[in-house]
Amino acid sequence: xxxxxxxxxxxxxxxxxxxxxxxxxxxxxxxxxxxxxxxxxxxxxxxxxxxxxxxxxxxxxxxxxxxxxxxxxxxxxxxxxxxxxxxxxxxxxxxxxxxxxxxxxxxxxxxxxxxxxxxxxxxxxxxxxxxxxxxxxxxxxxxxxxxxxxxxxxxxxxxxxxxxxxxxxxxxxxxxxxxxxxxxxxxxxxxxxxxxxxxxxxxxxxxxxxxxxxxxxxxxxxxxxxxxxxxxxxxxxxxxxxxxxxxxxxxxxxxx
Amino acid sequence: xxxxxxxxxxxxxxxxxxxxxxxxxxxxxxxxxxxxxxxxxxxxxxxxxxxxxxxxxxxxxxxxxxxxxxxxxxxxxxxxxxxxxxxxxxxxxxxxxxxxxxxxxxxxxxxxxxxxxxxxxxxxxxxxxxxxxxxxxxxxxxxxxxxxxxxxxxxxxxxxxxxxxxxxxxxxxxxxxxxxxxxxxxxxxxxxxxxxxxxxxxxxxxxxxxxxxxxxxxxxxxxxxxxxxxxxxxxxxxxxxxxxxxxxxxxxxxxxxxxxxxxxxxxxxxxxxxxxxxxxxxxxxxxxxxxxxxxxxxxxxxxxxxxxxxxxxxxxxxxxxxxxxxxxxxxxxxxxx
Numbered sequence: 001x002x003x004x005x006x007x008x009x010x011x012x013x014x015x016x017x018x019x020x021x022x023x024x025x026x027x028x029x030x031x032x033x034x035x036x037x038x039x040x041x042x043x044x045x046x047x048x049x050x051x052x053x054x055x056x057x058x059x060x061x062x063x064x065x066x067x068x069x070x071x072x073x074x075x076x077x078x079x080x081x082x083x084x085x086x087x088x089x090x091x092x093x094x095x096x097x098x099x100x101x102x103x104x105x106x107x108x109x110x111x112x113x114x115x116x117x118x119x120x121x122x123x124x125x126x127x128x129x130x131x132x133x134x135x136x137x138x139x140x141x142x143x144x145x146x147x148x149x150x151x152x153x154x155x156x157x158x159x160x161x162x163x164x165x166x167x168x169x170x171x172x173x174x175x176x177x178x179x180x181x182x183x184x185x186x187x188x189x190x191x192x193x194x195x196x197x198x199x200x201x202x203x204x205x206x207x208x209x210x211x212x213x214x215x216x217x218x219x220x221x222x223x224x225x226x227x228x229x230x231x232x233x234x235x236x237x238x239x240x241x242x243x244x245x246x247x248x249x250x251x252x253x254x255x256x
Numbered sequence: 257x258x259x260x261x262x263x264x265x266x267x268x269x270x271x272x273x274x275x276x277x278x279x280x281x282x283x284x285x286x287x288x289x290x291x292x293x294x295x296x297x298x299x300x301x302x303x304x305x306x307x308x309x310x311x312x313x314x315x316x317x318x319x320x321x322x323x324x325x326x327x328x329x330x331x332x333x334x335x336x337x338x339x340x341x342x343x344x345x346x347x348x349x350x351x352x353x354x355x356x357x358x359x360x361x362x363x364x365x366x367x368x369x370x371x372x373x374x375x376x377x378x379x380x381x382x383x384x385x386x387x388x389x390x391x392x393x394x395x396x397x398x399x400x401x402x403x404x405x406x407x408x409x410x411x412x413x414x415x416x417x418x419x420x421x422x423x424x425x426x427x428x429x430x431x432x433x434x435x436x437x438x439x440x441x442x443x444x445x446x447x448x449x450x451x452x453x454x455x456x457x458x459x460x461x462x463x464x465x466x467x468x469x470x471x472x473x474x475x476x477x478x479x480x481x482x483x484x485x486x487x488x489x490x491x492x493x494x495x496x497x498x499x500x501x502x503x504x505x506x507x508x509x510x511x512x513x514x515x516x517x518x519x520x521x522x523x524x525x526x527x528x529x530x531x532x533x534x535x536x537x538x539x540x541x542x543x544x545x546x547x548x549x550x551x552x553x554x555x556x557x558x559x560x561x562x563x564x565x566x567x568x569x570x571x572x573x574x575x576x577x578x579x580x581x582x583x584x585x586x587x588x589x590x591x592x593x
Binding site: 011013014016017018019024035036092093094097120121122123124125126127128129130132133134138139140141142154156157158159160161162163164165166167168169177178179214215216217218219220221222223224229231232233234235239240242243244246247249250251253255256 | 266269271321322323324325328348349350352353355356357359360361363364365366367368369381383385386387388389390391392393394395396397398399433434435436437438439440441442443448450454498516517522523530531541542548551552553554555560565566567568569570571572573574575578579582583585586587590591
């Protein structure tokens with residue numbers, strides 16, 4: 001099994017994200033592997049352990065994104081590739097998908113590509129399905145409970161109504177949800193290995209493609225109006241009295 | 257402007273945000289509802305009642321189950337033949353992939369989870385939350401058609417007029433797919449948290465009722481889950497009286513108290529109810545971001561320092577096992593449901 005885990009580097013979820021001069025600023029918050037992508041790496045490692053093979057972590061980003069790849073290596077990925085190019089400053093999801101598809105084709109012989117469900121930054125959750133469409137491979141979104149046997153991949157997809165059980169033949173692309181299991185912590189040996197790793201960097205020229213034309217672009221940023229909420233604590237002599245006053249307050253807000 | 261509105265449904269049960277999308281399409285001009293599946297007469301009728309100018313159906317047994325490739329191929333072919341200016345979809349588990357793939361087929365872009373959509377000159381500008389709602393971006397798609405998925409409950413639901421009717425137009429289905437649907441494991445919850453106007457949620461605190469004695473022979477973990485399930489019964493009864501859905505924090509889902517489909521927050525669902533009642537939820541940042549667009553938040557927690565009180569309009573510091581049933585009884589009288 002040759003498995004690719006696609007990851008992205010994002011600002012930590014605790015970051016105070018602000019708009020500053022039309023740009024997004026996250027202050028001095030650390031950049032980390034997108035938390036949902038840790039599940040992608042975990043899912044890839046589980047399948048490698050069950051079936052043998054290799055896990056490659058793949059990331060588009062600036063040189064600093066090597067740190068996110070090192071996290072994947074420390075978790076247990078066998079190798080990693082960074083795609084970095086100065087022409088990739090404003091990349092939309094279609095563009096990212098075209099680049100990832102080109103890289104997956106260049107790697108050759110890939111059986112399974114795993115994504116996290118979405119990123120913390122843009123959060124659109126489109127790239128996995130778009131990469132699948134460009135590769136012409138089946139897409140299994142929001143998958144848990146992965147079973148692979150004889151090149152047959154069966155998953156339980158989370159849908160609004162419950163779960164849909166679907167199977168496809170490999171190669172395929174999937175995105176995973178947290179029910180596949182908590183991402184493992186990097187091991188001491190893994191961290192040592194990752195710190196010494198030489199991460200190959202591929203440019204667009206290496207991939208043999210031109211910079212994708214952007215189809216979605218941002219006009220500006222808005223800071224959502226902050227809601228100054230003062231909590232009114234409802235008290236009373238007994239639970240019934242509290243419930244009575246609370247219900248009156250809720251009814252007065254006319255939200256029911 | 258000509259808009260195709262994709263009516264997302266599961267065996268005839270529509271994601272209500274699809275009708276909201278139809279309302280948005282009507283405000284821009286001509287609207288055609290697009291429905292895929294098998295046995296779509298009832299849905300077709302409803303789509304006309306919600307105001308669709310036209311209803312386009314790919315109605316055959318081969319289209320019965322949603323499979324991304326088959327549905328994307330059908331939608332792409334339909335869009336190629338009809339040349340709409342805009343394709344609108346409600347944001348759901350299915351439509352994110354469907355929109356994503358259709359955009360590749362049509363060489364255009366997708367604006368996801370849009371909360372406002374308006375013409376600005378000749379440009380259609382979408383507002384959408386990014387960074388978990390910490391910021392909003394105004395964004396445009398330069399491809400044609402523009403594809404946008406709309407967040408549930410961000411747009412008004414159009415009026416349903418039972419006197420409206422019409423005849424659907426059949427469109428060509430492309431049912432082939434590399435995916436085989438083996439079956440479903442459905443949850444029985446009546447109302448989904450994404451579409452609910454009222455959500456009553458439980459957290460780790462629902463498992464802490466000291467006055468309960470678990471059945472004999474249960475180990476510590478089983479006893480905890482059993483206690484939590486008794487707690488969620490109380491949460492469910494309050495939700496039932498208010499016609500709402502049951503939500504849960506990540507801690508409750510991770511604890512095995514309730515299925516993942518109920519989870520609200522960063523790794524679960526982002527919700528926008530009119531009323532959100534948090535019972536025994538401390539209010540981790542990842543939960544708070546998921547309820548940011550709730551109109552009124554009420555918190556019941558025994559810990560006065562729980563962060564949930566910082567985002568709640570009304571709070572009760574007390575025992576949820578006493579307050580929640582009392583609240584259920586009061587609402588039974590006052591709301592009469």
